[in-house]
Amino acid sequence: MGFRSAPPKSKLFQIQCSPTVHFSISPAPAEGSGRMSLGPNTLLFISMEEVSLVEGDRKLSVTYYEDDNEVLGKAVLHLTAIEVSLDVDADRDGKVEQNNPDK
DSSP, X not given: OOOOOOOTTOOEEEEEEOTTEEEEEESOOOTTOSSEEOOTTOEEEEEESSOOSSTTOEXXXXXXXXXXXXXXXXXXXXXXXXXOOOOBOTTOSSOOBTTOTTO
């Protein structure tokens, strides 16, 4: 299930983001296009290449257009990346082993 932030009359959108934020769009847009067509099944996938130093330290913004010139709205995501580790002290000897078979 997704979230749609686009204003109702949006036909095009453009994305800007922090250097360590990456995105992909499905279906893939035409190569070299700055503003992309917005369809009912357009999906935006977001990833970050490193853990955040502080909360909300990365951003991704989407600007929505009715045509090439008229801005209808802008959505800004403040992103925070965390690291999740499943490494545990499984045998409770005070040492965290990354490859313990008992975890």
